[in-house]
Amino acid sequence: MGLIIFVSVLLCVLASAPTSNGWGPEGHYMVCKIAETYLTSNARKAVGDLLPKDAIDLASVCSWPDEIRKQQKWSTMLHFVNTPGVCNFDYNRDCHYNGIKDFCVVAAIKNYTEQLETYQHSPTYNLTEALMFLAHFVGDIHQPLHCGFAADYGGNIIPVNWYDVKTNLHRVWDDNMILTRMIDSFFGDLNTMAEELNMEINSQASV
Ligand SMILES: *[C@@H]1O[C@H](CO)[C@@H](O)[C@H](O)[C@H]1NC(C)=O
Numbered sequence: 001m002g003l004i005i006f007v008s009v010l011l012c013v014l015a016s017a018p019t020s021n022g023w024g025p026e027g028h029y030m031v032c033k034i035a036e037t038y039l040t041s042n043a044r045k046a047v048g049d050l051l052p053k054d055a056i057d058l059a060s061v062c063s064w065p066d067e068i069r070k071q072q073k074w075s076t077m078l079h080f081v082n083t084p085g086v087c088n089f090d091y092n093r094d095c096h097y098n099g100i101k102d103f104c105v106v107a108a109i110k111n112y113t114e115q116l117e118t119y120q121h122s123p124t125y126n127l128t129e130a131l132m133f134l135a136h137f138v139g140d141i142h143q144p145l146h147c148g149f150a151a152d153y154g155g156n157i158i159p160v161n162w163y164d165v166k167t168n169l170h171r172v173w174d175d176n177m178i179l180t181r182m183i184d185s186f187f188g189d190l191n192t193m194a195e196e197l198n199m200e201i202n203s204q205a206s207v
Pocket residue numbers: 078102103104107108109111112125
């Protein structure tokens with residue numbers, strides 16, 4: 001009994017820890033699955049060339065930056081940006097971390113875009129990593145709470161009930177909404193869901 005209580009308390013603490021994750025793996029997978037369909041043939045070749053050897057496609061490695069966060073702590077602050085409780089973003093005011101300037105998701109997108117522009121011109125950086133970071137951060141910045149308020153850690157400490165699950169506002173966006181739709185409408189199949197979303201994007205673009 002004591003152990004069960006201990007484990008549930010531990011789980012609650014872990015669940016409410018104010019970490020700012022990106023989309024969950026499903027969200028990132030679909031963002032990249034859809035993005036791949038819009039690559040020009042040159043871009044497709046370059047992506048194929050830069051992917052890690054064992055990767056199936058870009059989508060399969062788009063969560064890599066989340067997987068290495070624990071080992072490469074410096075990269076954690078590159079997944080988001082917070083404002084001091086206001087609904088506008090000011091690069092000079094907001095894009096920093098602990099006094100380090102130009103350190104946030106916006107700076108990271110610029111950083112890795114610039115690195116990738118050196119492709120075919122003696123790159124100094126690991127462009128495989130640059131590609132995986134860029135594909136991931138462009139996904140992250142479209143999660144509304146990745147540009148949130150510093151005081152509530154981008155919604156991470158706002159408790160919310162999602163149906164009968166206790167979660168937080170940040171996580172509702174990262175995971176809960178996606179997983180519910182995936183299970184309710186697509187028999188849990190991510191690829192079908194990505195195709196459907198892509199069709200919706202196209203039908204809106206052509207209106
Ligand atoms: C830019 O990329 C390099 C290589 O990964 C990294 O060391 C540096 O912290 C990055 N800076 C930003 C703002 O993304």
